[in-house]
Amino acid sequence: MIRKNSRLLFFLCVTALIACSGEKKKEDAEKGVETVLPANNNEVTILKLDKQIFNHELVSNGKVKASAFADLRFQSAEVITHIWVKNGDWVKKGQKLAGLDKFRLDNKLSQAKNTLEKARLELQDVLIGQGYAVKDFDKVPEATMKLAKVKSGYEQSKVDYDLALYEDEHATLIAPFDGVVANLFAKSMNRVSTSDVFCTIMDTKSMEVDFSVLESELSLLKKGDRVVITPFADMAHACKGSIDEINPLVDDNGMVKVKAKVDGNAKLFNGMNVRVNVHRSLGKQLVIPKSAVVLRSGKQVVFVLKKGKAMWIKVHTGLENADSYTVLDGLQVGDTVIVTGNINLAHEAPVTVILNGK
Known part of the structure; x- marks a missing residue:
C-alpha cells in the first residue's frame, strides 16, 4: 500500500513539473x-x-511606345525599283525611302490630262451653246455650270486626273517625320500590294510608357510627377521622364491607365517591357x-x-x-x-x- 502511494506521489510531482515548464515556455513566448x-x-x-x-515611390510595370508611329503603304501595285533605306536607319522628314516603276503611272497621268483637256473644250461648247461668251464664264450660275460640267464629262475627267496625279506623286515613299525605319522586309524588283505595310517609321527620340496603377494609389499621383524607367532587359540602364496623362477611368479590375513621357534620347525600343518607379515629394x-x-x-x-x-x-x-x-x-x-x-x-x-x- 505504501509502495502504491509512493508511485502516485511521484507521478503527481512529475505532472506538476511538466505543467510548470509549459507555463514558463508560454510566458517566455509572450x-x-x-x-x-x-x-x-x-x-x-x-x-x-x-x-x-x-520622396514617395510607387512601382509598376509598363510598356514602351513611340509617341509618333506610322505604317507606310504604297498607293499603287507596281514593281519596286529603288529602296534607299534599311531597318534601323534614322531618316529625316521628307527623305525618300523607296520608289516604284513609274512607266504605267506616267502614261495613266498623261492620258488623264488629255481627257481632261478634251472635257474642258466640250464644257466651253456647252456653255457657248447656252448663250454665254467665253469672257463671261465666271458669271455662269452655279447650278447651270454644274449641269454643263456633268453633260460635257468634265467632272468625271477631273476626278480621274486628280487620282492619276495622286498615284504618280506617291510612287515615291516619303518619311512623314523624323524617325527610325522598322519592319522593312520588301525587296527590289518585286511588286507591292497596296494593302501591305511597306515599312514603319517611329520617332524613338520621343518615347512614351503606358502603365497602370491601383485606384487607391491615384491620390499619390499627379501630372508632372517624376518617373524612372528601367528596361527588364537591361536593369543597369535607367532613364527619366514625367507623367503626362492620367486616364480618368477605372477599369473592372480597379486599375487606372497612366502615360509618362521619356526625357531625351533614352535608347528604348518600341514594345519594351519596363519597370516604372514614380517619385513624388511629400514635403518634410x-x-x-x-x-x-x-x-x-x-x-x-x-x-x-x-x-x-x-x-x-x-x-x-x-x-x-x-x-x-x-x-x-x-x-x-x-x-x-x-x-x-x-x-x-x-x-x-x-x-x-x-x-x-x-
Whole structure:
C-alpha cells in the first residue's frame, strides 16, 4: 500500500513539473523582444532623427511606345525599283525611302490630262451653246455650270486626273517625320500590294510608357510627377521622364491607365517591357531607414539608444520608398535610433556605437 502511494506521489510531482515548464515556455513566448538574447558585443550604427524631404515611390510595370508611329503603304501595285533605306536607319522628314516603276503611272497621268483637256473644250461648247461668251464664264450660275460640267464629262475627267496625279506623286515613299525605319522586309524588283505595310517609321527620340496603377494609389499621383524607367532587359540602364496623362477611368479590375513621357534620347525600343518607379515629394516628414525597423512577435519595433542601452519602442509606419518609411507614431524628432546591428538586440541590451549615421 505504501509502495502504491509512493508511485502516485511521484507521478503527481512529475505532472506538476511538466505543467510548470509549459507555463514558463508560454510566458517566455509572450515577452516578445525581451526573449531575444543579447550578443556579447553589440556594435551598432545610430542615427539622430529629424524631419526631411520624403520622396514617395510607387512601382509598376509598363510598356514602351513611340509617341509618333506610322505604317507606310504604297498607293499603287507596281514593281519596286529603288529602296534607299534599311531597318534601323534614322531618316529625316521628307527623305525618300523607296520608289516604284513609274512607266504605267506616267502614261495613266498623261492620258488623264488629255481627257481632261478634251472635257474642258466640250464644257466651253456647252456653255457657248447656252448663250454665254467665253469672257463671261465666271458669271455662269452655279447650278447651270454644274449641269454643263456633268453633260460635257468634265467632272468625271477631273476626278480621274486628280487620282492619276495622286498615284504618280506617291510612287515615291516619303518619311512623314523624323524617325527610325522598322519592319522593312520588301525587296527590289518585286511588286507591292497596296494593302501591305511597306515599312514603319517611329520617332524613338520621343518615347512614351503606358502603365497602370491601383485606384487607391491615384491620390499619390499627379501630372508632372517624376518617373524612372528601367528596361527588364537591361536593369543597369535607367532613364527619366514625367507623367503626362492620367486616364480618368477605372477599369473592372480597379486599375487606372497612366502615360509618362521619356526625357531625351533614352535608347528604348518600341514594345519594351519596363519597370516604372514614380517619385513624388511629400514635403518634410519624420523618416527612418528601413534597416531600423525589426519585427518582434509580428510587431514593428525600433531600438532607441538611451544611456548606452538599446530600448525598444513599438512604432507605426506609413508610406515607404526603396529605403525609408514615414513614422506615424512611436518616435519623435531628436530620438537616436539604431539603424544597423539591431537584428539580435534585446530590450535594455548594452551597445557600442561604431558609427554615427547622417
